[in-house]
Amino acid sequence: MSSSSPSNPSSGSAPAATPSPLLTLPGAVAAEAPDEGVAAHYGDLFKEQRALADGTGFVDLSHRGVVTVSGDDRLTWLHLLLTQHVERLPARQATEALILSANGHIEQELQLVDDGATVWMHTEPGKQGELLAYLESMRFFYRVEIADRTSEVAVVHLPAGSIAEVPASVHAVRETAHGRDLFLPRAELSAFAASHAPAVGVLAHEALRVEERRPRLGMETDHRTIPHEVGWIGSAVHLEKGCYRGQETVARVHNLGKPPRRLVFLHLDGSEVRLPAHGDAVRLAATGLEGRQIGFVTTSARHHELGPIALALVKRNVAPDAELIVGPDATAAAQETVVAP
Secondary structure, three states: OOOOOOOOOOOOOOOOOOOOOHHHOOOOOHHHHOOOOOEEOOOOOOHHHHHHHOOOOEEEEOOOEEEEEEEOOOOHHHHHHOOOOOOOOOOOOOOEEEEEOOOEEEEEEEEEEEEEEEEEEEOOOOOOHHHHHHHHHOOOOOOOEEEEEEEEEEEEEEEOOOOOOHHHHHHOEEEEEEEEEEEEEEHHHHHHHHHHOEEEEEEHHHHHHHHOOOOOOOOOOOOOOOOOHHHOEEEEEOOOOOOOOOOOHHHHHHHHOOOOOEEEEEOOOOOOOOOOOOOOOOEEEOOOOOOOOOOEEEEEEEEEOEEEEEEEEEEOOOOOOOEEEEEOOOOEEEEEEEOOO
């Protein structure tokens, strides 16, 4: 692994998301890249985290891209393009899938559900144009219709355990162990917020994601990440199907080798004021700041119970019990295995 840090997840030419109307709610503080357009928090980060953990409130994810695929051939066609087995995906069953490069590197991560007539998917902010262009290029003679619905449909998240009512106008519901993603008409965001309070910012949502060791495209990945490194084998990559771009790399690494890097969870020294930033270097504590970089921080967060935590990508051969330091402040970090060495 190179000692260089990954590029900033906000870099690139994708246009910024249209600001959410919920940024006018009391206490709203706008999020920074890659989550521009929605609120980072509404005045009390830990209170918002506890609300999500208790199954109350909602998260405005209206900055995420929304793409639909409809038509008789939608599932058989997507089955040829995605890493997930979707050819016989039951209606209303949520899944996730990747699009890989020819070399097996992750290009897109899709959260999707089929409603019986249309596949609804959401992806990282600004990635919908790239996704749409790829899907259009692969349409050929299949009976499918592809549409960018971002301007008219917003994603909102209800946490696991929520008993909030889903509005009848919602286009589709994607339900997982982590909660429900609703594909809501964008014009109804403000009315939804009024009836489903409290609003929770993306920083709380991210803190719980880190706690749950769930990777995110552009944060836990860079231009050369393969699915094995971040734990997407199984959840997003079906190992008993082929016929998709990059499948040879997936099979070869699974059957014959190990990925060059692995995702780890870090408990950070709580005495430090500054959280490590995306891309900050990870080093062995024994070598200090002069030591060789053996990984980088992907996401860090302040958790309402665990304190400062992070995810990081490190070299596969780093000992699971090795003491680490992260960032220019040499913050002490104890690791837990997410992807086995």
